[in-house]
Amino acid sequence: MKPPNVPTLRSKVEFDFKRHCLFCGQLADAVIGRKRKSDVYPVRTSEFQCKIEDICRQREDEWALEVRGRLAFVQDLHAADALYHQTCSVNFRTLKQTPLAFSPPAKKKAKTQAGRKSSLSESFLFAAKYLQQNEDEQITVADLVTKMSEHCGIDDAYGVQHMKNKLQEHFGDKVIISEINGKPNVVTFRNTVRSILQEFYEQTNTNRSIDEEKKSIIQAAAKILKSEILSSETSNKALYPSPDELSAQNNMKYVPESLQTLLQTIFSGKDTRLKIMSIGQSIVQAAAPRMFMLPLQLALGVQLHHNFSSRFLIDTLNSLGFCSSYTEIKNLNVVQLQKKEMTFLILLPRAFCSM
Numbered sequence: 001m002k003p004p005n006v007p008t009l010r011s012k013v014e015f016d017f018k019r020h021c022l023f024c025g026q027l028a029d030a031v032i033g034r035k036r037k038s039d040v041y042p043v044r045t046s047e048f049q050c051k052i053e054d055i056c057r058q059r060e061d062e063w064a065l066e067v068r069g070r071l072a073f074v075q076d077l078h079a080a081d082a083l084y085h086q087t088c089s090v091n092f093r094t095l096k097q098t099p100l101a102f103s104p105p106a107k108k109k110a111k112t113q114a115g116r117k118s119s120l121s122e123s124f125l126f127a128a129k130y131l132q133q134n135e136d137e138q139i140t141v142a143d144l145v146t147k148m149s150e151h152c153g154i155d156d157a158y159g160v161q162h163m164k165n166k167l168q169e170h171f172g173d174k175v176i177i178s179e180i181n182g183k184p185n186v187v188t189f190r191n192t193v194r195s196i197l198q199e200f201y202e203q204t205n206t207n208r209s210i211d212e213e214k215k216s217i218i219q220a221a222a223k224i225l226k227s228e229i230l231s232s233e234t235s236n237k238a239l240y241p242s243p244d245e246l247s248a249q250n251n252m253k254y255v256p257e258s259l260q261t262l263l264q265t266i267f268s269g270k271d272t273r274l275k276i277m278s279i280g281q282s283i284v285q286a287a288a289p290r291m292f293m294l295p296l297q298l299a300l301g302v303q304l305h306h307n308f309s310s311r312f313l314i315d316t317l318n319s320l321g322f323c324s325s326y327t328e329i330k331n332l333n334v335v336q337l338q339k340k341e342m343t344f345l346i347l348l349p350r351a352f353c354s355m
Helices: 047-059 062-071 086-093 113-133 141-152 160-174 193-203 210-230 248-254 257-266 273-287 295-308 311-319 326-338
Strands: 040-042 083-085 175-180 183-189 345-347 352-354
Touching: 040 086, 047 062, 047 086, 083 086, 113 141, 113 160, 141 160, 141 183, 160 175, 160 183, 193 210, 210 257, 210 273, 248 273, 248 295, 257 273, 273 295, 295 311, 295 326, 311 326
Parallel strands: none
Antiparallel strands: 040 083, 175 183, 345 352
């Protein structure tokens, strides 16, 4: 007899650790065409399950209850060949909500006419909170409409234009809605240089120590750099870069000008361009991991795979922030083979080239 609490997907399809993400419960698919889905990783250690159980106790929300229900029916995730989306894992561990790309289908909820207005306000705030918790993603107004529909149902959710008006009414001049990387109506927080500096000067206190003042200056500089990174229009993680984009002359554009200035000031030597490109892209990737697919990190991963075919080596360097993941490299190979454009990239002292 089937146990009463066998973990299931929200669509009532039985959960399979080998096919579905441990966290969101959706299918852990690979790649279709040039379109890329989030990284799919297998559980590799027995400690992973203990850590997730601890986070479930820390979260104590609906998502944690679902994950805990799945964990209750397996003694060893590693032995069960369990899979998970990296994006879902990061959001779950950092107490955020399910990533929009892996959110469950919208549910319709019955409402009385009297309570509809207040309920819609709650649903809008639900979408607005999601935006604030995931400000390092390029979320569009349409994405927020979809997110709102999860709370109130697709029939009651705001339209795109009404959602745009509500966002501007709710956040005022703190948000800007614009086109980025060809995506219309991307919502970003207007954390401008002027507002950051104004906040810095308002916090200036003559009674603070030199160390406190120094820390405040560094924090303001970091906010300026991150603001420039998040507003960058040079990369789109939904698509893999073409071989032309992996060349040395095209790589500097992926490092924001302010970050280039910082690294030029720090580094010593006559020609530091290669260091600025590589370390700069690593910083950009770490600052917004779900927004960018940076060519230098991807090229290094391809080169390592071509020379050594070592998953351990590539994933170790990926965890240190130096290159793309092994899964990402394998997915790229699949895409290139499908397009019959297989290209191996060779790392030279001063550049990348194709052969």
